[in-house]
Structure formats: C-alpha cells, structure tokens
Amino acid sequence: MKHIIVTSGPIGVGKSLFSAEIEKRPKVKRVSTRKHILEAMKCENERGALQRAGDKLDVESDGKWVADAVENAINNDSSVEIFLVDSARIESQVTELRNRFGGAVFHIHLTAADEELERRYKLRKQELKEYLTYQEAASHGTERGVKDLASVADLCLNTDHVDAESLATAALAWRGFSSKPYDPEQLVDVIVGGQYGSEGKGNVCAAIATDYAALVRIGGPNAGHKVAVPEYTFVQLPSGTGSTPDAEIMIGAGSTISLPKLLKEILDQKLDGERLSIDPRAMIINDWDREIEQKGLQKISTTGQGVGAASSRKILNRDNETFGPAVRLAGEVSELKEYVRNVRLRIEKILERGGRILIEGTQGTMLSIHHGLYPHVTSRETS
Numbered sequence: 001m002k003h004i005i006v007t008s009g010p011i012g013v014g015k016s017l018f019s020a021e022i023e024k025r026p027k028v029k030r031v032s033t034r035k036h037i038l039e040a041m042k043c044e045n046e047r048g049a050l051q052r053a054g055d056k057l058d059v060e061s062d063g064k065w066v067a068d069a070v071e072n073a074i075n076n077d078s079s080v081e082i083f084l085v086d087s088a089r090i091e092s093q094v095t096e097l098r099n100r101f102g103g104a105v106f107h108i109h110l111t112a113a114d115e116e117l118e119r120r121y122k123l124r125k126q127e128l129k130e131y132l133t134y135q136e137a138a139s140h141g142t143e144r145g146v147k148d149l150a151s152v153a154d155l156c157l158n159t160d161h162v163d164a165e166s167l168a169t170a171a172l173a174w175r176g177f178s179s180k181p182y183d184p185e186q187l188v189d190v191i192v193g194g195q196y197g198s199e200g201k202g203n204v205c206a207a208i209a210t211d212y213a214a215l216v217r218i219g220g221p222n223a224g225h226k227v228a229v230p231e232y233t234f235v236q237l238p239s240g241t242g243s244t245p246d247a248e249i250m251i252g253a254g255s256t257i258s259l260p261k262l263l264k265e266i267l268d269q270k271l272d273g274e275r276l277s278i279d280p281r282a283m284i285i286n287d288w289d290r291e292i293e294q295k296g297l298q299k300i301s302t303t304g305q306g307v308g309a310a311s312s313r314k315i316l317n318r319d320n321e322t323f324g325p326a327v328r329l330a331g332e333v334s335e336l337k338e339y340v341r342n343v344r345l346r347i348e349k350i351l352e353r354g355g356r357i358l359i360e361g362t363q364g365t366m367l368s369i370h371h372g373l374y375p376h377v378t379s380r381e382t383s
Contacts, residue, residue, distance in 0.1 A: 005022060005083070006097060006105060006107045008087050008107065008110070009146065011146075012121045021165050027079065028082045034050060058092070058142070063095070069085075070085060090142055091149060094107055106175050108171050109157070110159050111150060116160050155174055196366045202233075205225070205240050210244050212358040215240045217237055220255060225239045225360075234265065237249060237251075237262075238250075256310045257330060263335060276339045278330050278341075279330065280329060280330055280331025283310050283313075285307065285309075286306070289306030292324070308379030314327055
C-alpha cells in the first residue's frame, strides 16, 4: 500500500525542514508541486510567478491538480512507499487527495505562534521575502486561509520550541511508521550477578571494558568490586575504569553516592571532568543513613553502607523531611561540580555515533528486593 503524507502550515512555520527530515526515511519521495506547476503552466521559476500560477490552477481545477501530481508520481515510481506533498494550501487540495486515495492520506498541519512566525520571517534572506513584514505575507492570497487547514488535518504539531527532526519522528510514530531505518546492532550490554553477589562481576567488567566507549555504574557503594589488573577494589566507579583509560565513566541519576569513597576513587584513578560524568540527580548518602542500616545488620542482607536509607529518603522527602534529614543531590555538592552533567544526554550522544556502552550492576539477582528471599534482600532491583 502506498502512503501519502501531506503537509500544510503558514509561511515560516518550518515545512521545508520538517519535510527534509521525513525524506531521510527510506523509500520516501517528495512530490514536487513546483515541477508540476512549471510543466502545466509554463511560468517562470520564481516564487511570485509560481504562486500566481498555482492560484490559477486551483481555480481551474478546484484544487485537483495536486492529486494529479501525486497520481503521476505513483504511476512513474513503483518502488516508493511514501509520497510526500509539501505542501497543501487550500482545503479542496486535501479533499481531492482523500477522495482519490482514501485512508492512504496522512495530513500533518504545522503551527507556531504569530510572534515566532514574525521573528522567523525577519531572519529570512532578503531574496526570499516578497513583503516587508510577516503580517503582509500572511494576509496575501491563499496564505490567508492556510491556518484554517488545521481543522481538517489528521495531526497538528507546534514548531515553536521543537526541532524538525523530533517533530518528524513523532509524526511518523503517531501514524505507525518506524521513525528511522531498523538497525539491528546492539550497543548496550548489562552485567548482573546471577546469584547472591561475589560472582566476579568486577573482573569480568574490567576484562571486557576495552570494547566499550562508555562504562556506567549503577546502584551504590555496597561491598565493592575487586579487579585483578590493575589491582583495585571499586566501590563507586565502574570496574573497567583502570583497565580502559579511553572510556567515558558515568554514574547515573539512580545511583547513591558515598562522597568520601567516591572522591578517593576519583583521586586514585586520576579522573577529570572530561572523562567522568555524574548525574546531578544522584543521591548523596550521609551518616544518618549509615546509622539506620547498621541497626539492621543481623536481620537483613545489608552491607550497612546507607544505600537503602538514602534511597528511601529520596522517595519520602520530596517536599518535606518525612524520613530523616533533607535530601542532598550530587548537583548540590561543590566538590563534584567539575563532573556534574546530564548523563542521559551523554549516553544519547555516544549511541548516536554508534559507540558501545557497558552497564555494571552492583549486586546478585537473589538479593533483589522484588525477586530475592525477602526480607533478606537489598533495597534495589538487580537489573
């Protein structure tokens, strides 16, 4: 089945950029209404002349000429799956497309605030401006009624604060198309313990770390992961930090941090702000957390590091001090200022360039709060 995507929207809304992103998908072809006008009307290849010729075609055919252009494109290229019409200017053009192609038509209308459209119009190159102001351009000819096409569109998207790539991805996903070509390459590996811990996760992670662009440690400062080469026990940092000096090191937002232990490891491993990233939302453990857990050493499988208590405070103390002292996050710690940044964005950039990521868990599966032998468990889900 062939699909037809039709765009519409006022001048300066970003139709060309949006359509360019749609075109990046395989088997998409843009239907050139400009080319159809030039062939049908024999006019000059100039914006004003093209608009006048298009207006004349609309009157003569009641907007059916756009559907004619699409039909010609379909007949001439059977390999294309999606035909992209950029753009419809009047309702009768969309109506005729639906009459002729039915449910294959997907009409996307782009909108933006008038102030934003005015701002963009001012930034246009002089040769693209037919009028001094956006208001003049918007009140001329068929442009006056373009905003009304929102009422007949399948999907309306606001372009004020969202880039064209994100909007195109959202539109394709909304319709059920895959937003990007399928890429079967697996870029993220997760190491978890299959028993009660002490399975050798540290040595395994250190040994294979050279295959990865980034190493991510999740969880908190529990018993520590011992590494043979180079010899070290990692409590907070990924176990491959020493064996893979070129890999980025990351501590995610869900982690809990023992500040003294982390600072010691940073110093021992000679990490700087270029290599180490700590999410500003990671939780800082304090003495109160450790004291609370020390009381339960004989009853539950805690290491007494304060991880569970700190995690509980992060949940319970969102707006007041319900459980223990106030929450302190990594973004509030001056000693970590050099390393604090949004880890999720760093990971996205690595994945975009095809880099591989290793995520290292901190405990064994049978210590999972949900799947372990409760209550002899830790405060976390293993994976």
